[in-house]
Amino acid sequence: xxxxxxxxxxxxxxxxxxxxxxxxxxxxxxxxxxxxxxxxxxxxxxxxxxxxxxxxxxxxxxxxxxxxxxxxxxxxxxxxxxxxxxxxxxxxxxxxx
Amino acid sequence: xxxxxxxxxxxxxxxxxxxxxxxxxxxxxxxxxxxxxxxxxxxxxxxxxxxxxxxxxxxxxxxxxxxxxxxxxxxxxxxxxxxxxxxxxxxxxxxxxxxxxxxxxxxxxxxxxxxxxxxxxxxxxxxxxxxxxxxxxxxxxxxxxxxxxxxxxxxxxxxxxxxxxxxxxxxxxxxxxxxxxxxxxxxxxxxxxxxxxxxxxxxxxxxxxxxxxxxxxxxxxxxxxxxxxxxxxxxxxxxxxxxxxxxxxxxxxxxxxxxxxxxxxxxxxxxxxxxxxxxxxxxxxxxxxxxxxxxxxxxxxxxxxxxxxxxxxxxxxxxxxxxxxxxxxxxxxxxxxxxxxxxxxxxxxxxxxxxxxxxxxxxxxxxxxxxxxxxxxxxxxxxxxxxxxxxxxxxxxxxxxxxxxxxxxxxxxxxxxxxxxxxxxxxxxxxxxxxxxxxxxxxxxxxxxxxxxxxxxxxxxxxxxxxxxxxxxxxxx
Numbered sequence: 414x415x416x417x418x419x420x421x422x423x424x425x426x427x428x429x430x431x432x433x434x435x436x437x438x439x440x441x442x443x444x445x446x447x448x449x450x451x452x453x454x455x456x457x458x459x460x461x462x463x464x465x466x467x468x469x470x471x472x473x474x475x476x477x478x479x480x481x482x483x484x485x486x487x488x489x490x491x492x493x494x495x496x497x498x499x500x501x502x503x504x505x506x507x508x509x510x
Numbered sequence: 511x512x513x514x515x516x517x518x519x520x521x522x523x524x525x526x527x528x529x530x531x532x533x534x535x536x537x538x539x540x541x542x543x544x545x546x547x548x549x550x551x552x553x554x555x556x557x558x559x560x561x562x563x564x565x566x567x568x569x570x571x572x573x574x575x576x577x578x579x580x581x582x583x584x585x586x587x588x589x590x591x592x593x594x595x596x597x598x599x600x601x602x603x604x605x606x607x608x609x610x611x612x613x614x615x616x617x618x619x620x621x622x623x624x625x626x627x628x629x630x631x632x633x634x635x636x637x638x639x640x641x642x643x644x645x646x647x648x649x650x651x652x653x654x655x656x657x658x659x660x661x662x663x664x665x666x667x668x669x670x671x672x673x674x675x676x677x678x679x680x681x682x683x684x685x686x687x688x689x690x691x692x693x694x695x696x697x698x699x700x701x702x703x704x705x706x707x708x709x710x711x712x713x714x715x716x717x718x719x720x721x722x723x724x725x726x727x728x729x730x731x732x733x734x735x736x737x738x739x740x741x742x743x744x745x746x747x748x749x750x751x752x753x754x755x756x757x758x759x760x761x762x763x764x765x766x767x768x769x770x771x772x773x774x775x776x777x778x779x780x781x782x783x784x785x786x787x788x789x790x791x792x793x794x795x796x797x798x799x800x801x802x803x804x805x806x807x808x809x810x811x812x813x814x815x816x817x818x819x820x821x822x823x824x825x826x827x828x829x830x831x832x833x834x835x836x837x838x839x840x841x842x843x844x845x846x847x848x849x850x851x852x853x854x855x856x857x858x859x860x861x862x863x864x865x866x867x868x869x870x871x872x873x874x875x876x877x878x879x880x881x882x883x884x885x886x887x888x889x890x891x892x893x894x895x896x897x898x899x900x901x902x903x904x905x906x907x908x909x910x911x912x913x914x915x916x917x918x919x920x921x922x923x924x925x926x927x928x929x930x931x932x933x934x935x936x937x938x939x940x941x942x943x944x945x946x947x948x949x950x951x952x953x954x955x956x957x958x959x960x961x962x963x964x965x966x967x968x969x970x971x972x973x974x975x976x977x978x979x980x981x982x983x984x985x986x987x
Contacts, residue, residue, distance in 0.1 A: 417759050418645070424761045425752060428768035431547060436773040438554040441868060441893045444777060444875025445612060447553055448744050451773040452619050454546045454566055455751040457766035459593075460577045461630045461758045466592055469584030476585075478633040480592040485626040487596025488603070489619050490570055495604030496615070498563045500879050503609075504556055507887040 446500045453493025459486035538576040539762040545569025609883045613873040617668035620747040621661050627750040628657025642707040651700035653753035655720045660746040662724030677733040689726045696720050734953040738781040738792045740873045745774025777874045784868035786931030812962035816969050821943050822983030828905035831862045836912025840871045844974035849884035854984050863890050865897045865934050867915040901938040909944045911973045913952030928954050942966045945976045
């Protein structure tokens with residue numbers, strides 16, 4: 414795990430700094446959709462849950478925990494993106510009458 | 511379930527060995543990571559924001575589909591059952607959550623995300639208990655600690671926001687020392703597990719302590735600090751997902767989690783700054799020294815009351831009007847009547863803009879969403895820095911449900927508890943009308959000298975009722 418740890422720490426640091434720079438530029442008007450969107454993105458953790466839920470016969474504990482985790486993460490994947498879009502749709506410029 | 515953990519582990523091809531990921535999965539994960547960053551980048555402009563959501567969706571879908579083709583996945587029935595159930599719940603929540611309830615929905619989603627990370631950590635722990643390295647056990651403990659405490663903490667936050675739990679801070683004697691002991695005990699368990707992962711009883715105790723600490727962390731926090739707390743839990747939820755990435759050795763998870771982690775961190779910094787408080791103060795500082803300032807000295811004989819009729823006349827004869835909606839307006843759900851006032855005044859040729867303080871809603875950016883939903887064009891919504899220089903040219907400012915965020919003491923009185931807090935400089939406008947039930951202080955617990963200024967008129971009434979009456983008076987004019 415040693416070598417992969419080092420590269421994982423690098424990835425984490427770079428992603429955190431990149432996130433900082435990108436998020437700083439988001440207008441305060443959109444901070445609520447921003448939170449919903451980042452929540453949807455971090456639900457990529459569903460990928461880890463899937464591998465457990467699909468572990469196969471004989472791994473009841475792993476499958477149970479994995480399946481619950483999959484369901485939880487999928488709530489955020491679908492719910493997060495959908496509600497972000499729903500909010501963004503409401504921001505309209507001056508209506509032309 | 512008596513296979514014994516070692517044989518159990520031997521049977522599971524330990525999936526985190528991502529070094530052996532098929533090349534096409536690696537490529538798709540890389541593309542997904544790129545799409546996530548682009549997604550956030552495109553959110554920086556209204557024009558590209560919805561495209562950003564699409565980019566995120568495409569990246570997410572591709573990563574999930576690619577994962578389903580991994581050789582480690584041998585069985586699909588549970589994946590599809592759980593996946594479809596979760597997707598359905600998520601869709602229902604997203605479609606039916608009213609915009610006023612978005613803060614609690616967000617808190618709930620932090621709970622789900624954190625629980626997912628915590629459960630995966632738990633599964634990892636039990637699957638590999640017999641042959642965990644010290645380091646791997648430590649990382650799993652970090653993931654589980656963050657995951658479980660964020661899970662219960664977010665549930666409590668959601669309960670407070672939904673008002674199924676009391677919104678006022680729940681404080682008792684020795685609360686901070688007790689919380690510290692719980693946290694220290696959890697950390698001690700984590701250290702024990704890192705040294706000796708095989709010790710069976712410690713892990714459940716550790717989980718229990720983490721769950722308890724999440725509850726204890728949030729119960730002393732009051733409604734006014736919720737924006738900061740949600741942002742902080744947002745950050746924790748992201749960090750627990752990133753910790754999961756470390757445990758299962760998956761860089762895509764690390765990136766996704768780190769993005770949310772830093773975003774939540776920035777948002778909580780902004781909220782803290784906007785309330786002139788530190789993290790430590792929000793989390794542990796319930797005992798805010800209430801300096802008894804004699805309100806009589808500030809207000810005595812200087813308060814000028816007004817009526818809805820007079821306000822209607824003022825507003826209609828003004829050229830430029832700025833409305834300052836505050837937390838109180840969000841709580842009273844007066845955004846739709848406020849939007850109606852906006853339309854009525856616009857129809858009479860008055861230029862109406864909105865000035866929005868960062869803590870105006872119940873979560874960062876919430877007030878903007880509420881006003882956008884009420885059909886106010888977003889080019890009329892202005893953030894503090896943008897509009898603060900312009901108050902000198904404003905004829906009438908209408909403050910509704912805000913107090914501390916328009917207190918000129920923050921700017922002028924270096925001895926004030928809120929000295930240095932960023933405020934909206936409404937006192938520079940020609941006339942300020944404040945709609946407020948009484949002269950009671952805001953969250954900072956201090957009087958507001960604005961109310962005693964020569965250019966300030968007080969309309970003592972409920973925010974929603976007062977706005978409705980002003981609309982009627984304007985229409986009658």
